[in-house]
Amino acid sequence: MRIASLGILAYGHFTDRRLEFSPSPLDFHLVYGPNEAGKTTALEALRDLLFGIGGQTKYGGFVHSYTEMRVGGVLESDGTLLEVTRRKGNKNTLLDSEGKPCDESVLSAVLGGVDRERFRRMYALTHEDLVEGGQEIVQGEGDVGRTLFAAGEGGVHLSRALAETRERAETLFTARAQVKPLNEALKRAADLGGEIRGCRLKGQDWLSARTDLEEAGVEETTLRQRAGELRSEQTRLVRLRQTIPLLGRRRELHQALEQLGNVVALPEDFEARLADAAGRRDAAQRAIGATRARAAQTASDIEGIELPEALLQREGELEALSERAGSHRKAWEDRTKLLAEQRTLEADIRELLSQLPGAPDAEGAARLLPDAAIRATLVRLSGDRGRLDDQMQKAARELADCQEQIGRLQGDLERAPARRDPADLRLPVTRARRLGDPEAELRRLELELQKQDTLVTQQLGSLGLEGSSACTAAAMAVPLAATVEDYRRRGDGLAARADELAKELNHNLRALEDRHQDIRRLETEGVVPLETDLAEARELRDRGWALLKQHYILGDPQDLTAYAPDGDAAGVYEGTVRDADAVSDVMRRESERVGHRAALQAGIQAIEERIARVQGEQEALDGELGAFEADWRGRWEGVPVAVLSPAEMLQWLTALETLRQSVQRREGMAAELEDRRRLVERERLALVGALRKIGETIGEPPPPLSDVLERAEEVLTGVQEGNDRLERLTERLEELNTQRERRAADLEQVTQRLAQWEADWRRAVASLALGDAPPVEQVTVVLNVLQQFSEKQAKVDAVVKRVAGIDKDAEEFSLEVGELVGLLAPDCGKLTPEDAVRELHKRLKKAVAASARLEGLLQQDREEQEALRDQGERLREALADLGDLARLAGCPVPELRAAWERHRQREALLSTLGDVEGGLETVGEGKALAELAQEAEGADTDAVKADLEALGVELEELEKTATAQTERVGGLRQAFNAMDGSRAAADLAEQRQRTLAQVREMAEEYLALQVARHWLDKAMEAYRAENQTPVLARAGDILSNITLGAFQGLKLDFGDADRPLLVGERPDGRTVGVEGMSDGTCDQLFLALRLAAIRQAPPLPFVADDILIRFDDDRAKATLEELGRLAAETQVIFFTHHRRLKELADSALGEACYGYHELYRP
């Protein structure tokens, strides 16, 4: 199948773009498109045409909506054309030439069952595929199965698939790993099995736990009962031990109370009240004494103090004066500095005014200073003047430049040649150019034709047909090769038969001779009679006997002369009898030799018979050979050639066939040459006509096409350049004219602005009395001086005012001080006002301190008098309280403490008695005191103690045992209760099952991956076995071609483990493994394998996408030649975005021998 045309009707950014792929004559098509031109789009469109537009296509929805998408094409298969269009959709996407849906099978029939995927893998080869394929070969380390499989099926993902499969399996499990999921799950399952066994409950354990618990319970109860009995005896003994000493103590207390007798009962707070009253009395007496001593000292201190009243009355005035004295001193220092500053300023002013014209005094200068508005105007105008002058200059200069350029340009224009029209010339030039170098091509064709003629002549000669013309020879009727072959076979058969017969005859003759020699050998050792000799002797004897019997015994006389010429018939007969006997004897004696000889004789007879047969057959064969020869020559009647053997004539026929092809080829070449000449002539005339039309002179006859073309191209270039230049000059002149007008307008504008400035200036300087229009610089200087003068004059005025103020303050201060000194301290009249103030202030401070001390002493005296009154009152109250207490105790005050002590003693005895009786009540546990006394009657404390100790030991032992038993029962019960039908083990078993499910899942996955891997290996191996020989041979040739003989072919080598490896063979016979090949060579090897595989596959267009990027020019060219060879068998469409490929293809395939298409973005 081939694609006759591809129509990208509405697809990607293309609209109605058609590519015609007609053979010319090679079915090789180079499609050039720069980047972004839509090369990939076109490729994809081609595939979508054949196999449908995919649902996820990115070539719709922008320029064309999905429903509008269309790719059309004309497919050619076995001479029939199929026009189809493909639309996007889910079904009925294939349309026939009338736009009606048609069945996909129409297309799949011409595609030979190849689907999209296979087409992509096998027939569509991109640069990336090539590189990946090259790497695949390297990664496969030359493994033949993998390499062939990858190149043949385009399965460039094979390596990846194998590696991924293995990696995926290994991420699940490896035998010795710990952390892979499957390994982990296996370990987890085993661990869980152990855990289940660990927490499993055995039935027997449960049963014995139950029995143990029951028995232990019974024992515990028994122990507890015995302990109870012992404890009640212990209670009784303990009671006795406690009551006996208590009862004794009770008796002692009763006796002590009786001895104490009657005692006055006193209240509980009696002791506290007594101590309080006595304490207060003693404290009051001590305080009164101390206060009186302090009051006497205070009265003496008051008397010793004296106060200056007049000074204290003027305290406020004195404080104010003291503060003013500080500021007075400061102002006096400032006054000196101010006077110096005033002098400096006045000198500066004089200097400034001297710089002005007419050197005015200060007053005059003040009048000259203009107001602020005018000053601002003057400053602005001064600045503007400079700028305006610059603008004026620039505008004038630009205008002049412009005019000068215009002048020059007009000159150029006048001198330039007039415009000519190139249109008529361009077309014939383009057409002629397409022919390349026509003369060279013609010469090449002529040369080839000549060579072909020579070849034909040579071939005629070698056929022995020198006299005949080539055409006659080619048209000659000769037997068919098959017929000749048949004769050859028959002739060979006959010759072989004759050969055989001759051999057989020879053989038999030799055998006959051998036998005769044997007989001769036998006979040299003595005569060896034969049976025939014996028979002969006997017959002679018997015939003699019959004769003699007839004659002598029967009386029938016979002529015996013949029998016994000498007349001794009896003698003769005896002789014959003897001879016969002798022969017989010899035969009997020499029986072995006789047998041997007889055998030899028989052999000789048989051989002679065979010789006769062979000779007969030879004769027959000679006849047959004669007939065959005649027949053979008859076949060649009318052919002017010496008839030789069929084998030779077969060769002759082959040579004749070659001659015929040569003649045919020569005719083709002659026709091509003629066509070419006509074409060249046509283009030459067209060019000459066009040149003349445009006004060029061409001599007669016109020169050859290439010269004419060269001339025409020169003229065309000249015309084009002249026209271009004229156009450029005119455009430039127009531009300059516009520019000149603009420049003149600019100059006018600047002139106007300058006039305006002059007017403003005159107005502004009027008040300065500097004339009508003083220069800018002068005005600037005057203004500056006046400004400085004004500032300094203001400062002088401020200083004068300040000095006057200070003098006035000093005078007032001196007056006030004098007045106060006269009044308060006449002794200080001689001091300066400042010193006088300081002295007065010192005296005032002293007087104030004395006044404060007097006030304090008076206050102290008042407080001491008050304290004496309070203390007298407290002493009286304490004495009254003591009297009350003495009445209560019925004794005088000094005996109060002894009464309290007796009362205390009685209280203590009563309390102890209460405690003892309370203790008895507690110990007796409800028994009455009398009952207790009775129980203790006669009891011995020591005996009780001994009993109790013995009982304690016994009870302690028992308690220990019982407690231990209780603990044991508790433990047993706990253990038994723990056997509660727990689900723990069952839960673990469930967990384990879940883990096993995971294991199973992963193991399946792992094993499936291993099956896949194994399968892939096997498939590659099978493919290798089937394909290696034919594909390798062909791929070797291709590789040799595209590497320009760097390799002469491919071979199988055997590596480790006898694994077949692919190696390249160098011209010197050395081999190179893939690991020794460069990346580029690996690409080329991959390409060679692919091209070889394609030749074995259904013939579909081979679509290559820029596969030569990594090839150098020579190899690229060789590869193009190889693709040219492929194109003779099946269509090749080569996409590229390298324009250089065109040149290479021109040189590899011949410029006009293949289809060239360009693709640009619409």
Add this chain to the structure above:
Amino acid sequence: MPRFIHAADVHLDSPMRGLQDYSGAPLDEVRGATRVALEKLVDLAIERAVDLVLFAGDLYDGDWQDYNTGLHFAGQMSRLQRHGVKAAVIFGNHDAVSQITKYLRPPDNVHLFGDKAPESVEFRELGLAVHGMSFGRRHVEENLALLYPAPFPGVYNIGLLHTSVNGRPGHDPYAPCTLEHLEDRGYQYWALGHIHQREVLCEDPWVVFPGNLQGRHIRETGPKGCTLVTVEDGEATVEERELDVVRWEECRVGGEGCSDPEDVADAIVTRWQELLDDVAAPVLATRVVVTGRSRACERMVASPEHWLNELRSRANDVGAGRLWLEKLQVVVPAAAETTSAGVGDPSLLETLFACGLTDADLAELAASPVVAELLGKLPEELRRSEDGFGAAPDALRELVPRAEAYLRDRLAGGGEGR
């Protein structure tokens, strides 16, 4: 009006098999499912005030050795006792070899039948007589039914027997007998056990397999529970009662003609929704089986983990804590079965796939270290049981379609259509 429950094949504490943990799976609901089913049985007995509960063998798995299981059973029997319900138990083939049976001490309301000869227990106040005999060893090949005594006059006679009758697929023949043998005894009800699939063999007399209480794996699909029988005037009313906690169902979906696995997933979700609506059990455990030879199936096979996770996630969404995806099984038939052979020149790859893997190839692979090492490490259950892998080459042969689909996907180039 006596009323009794007929149950069998409790297989207490037998774990659910084939369920893998994954996030969102209703693990808590599934845990201890056989116990919960037994507890529900006791609940039913109490609620419906039945007089007698019959267990027709196989209380637990034979190889299960945790006596806690026995204690749990005894505990449940105590509950029956507290409500005045009696129970009668025969031991089946599993119980016969169980360590638990030996030490089982149920309360007094439970009668355990011996294994030497058939015994009869008459519940005169109920008008019932139960005849039964336990298995004393695992394989009982004689026809026990023939040994059973003649019916007691004037009462409703029940035969309690663990048997496979005349054989059932997937079950070994235990105590074989025929329906006629059973009918000949003249009992009114034969309470059988051993077959896990519920089945009524005959209605006069009643011959009933109640099935097991709770399905435990994907081969025990459909509703599971017990049979509730009410006898009135010598006539029985038989009701089936579902008790299972986890319902096992297989969910089959055709993947033929699909190119996008998402479409297949949508179909699965629809099927799940139907099942969830139909099934009363708290949890539905499903195996999803996708069959067909299509691009979608190949892609699912090529990324099993991805699609399993995707479906689990969808199961969590649609199931709301009720659905457990046991397994995703994508069955892609071998190429030769479905490709229309011989249009033009089939791809070379196709030819190679068609040549397949021979027994010798698989045997070679099975013996290779990468496979043998794994098989050697698999636990016993996975090497021999029906859940596991068979002998090595057979196990590998079953994986061939899966490997093929995987390879097709890988070799499709990872380029177009992905």
